[in-house]
Amino acid sequence: MTMDREDRADRTGMTDEEKRRDQLTAAPNAVGSDADPRIDVTHRDGVTRIDIRDDADVRPGDPTRDPEE
Template structure:
């Protein structure tokens, strides 16, 4: 049997590497889009201020859609 060698890449490195493998990808594609924080065993996930794409209506959207 052979010993497993530790992977020198961090999770962030692996994410960046995978996102940059696509054809015509740029550094902006690999930019972090979320920020996590942990306090008292509770993990909070927020959209990063620098995220190019955010959830919800885009700029110039007119209010909420009428659900009826």
């Protein structure tokens, strides 16, 4: 018998968002804001768009370069 992803999620009693928050706040010295959203995902006309949020504390890119340049 094989279990799909939804079966495993149901056994934990946690939603995907609850699991994410739990994992991101489990580290020593972690704070609740560590689990704040960092991306926005939108779906339209069969296209998925992923945008980095402007208010995200951690953003991809070169940390030595000013993003305003």
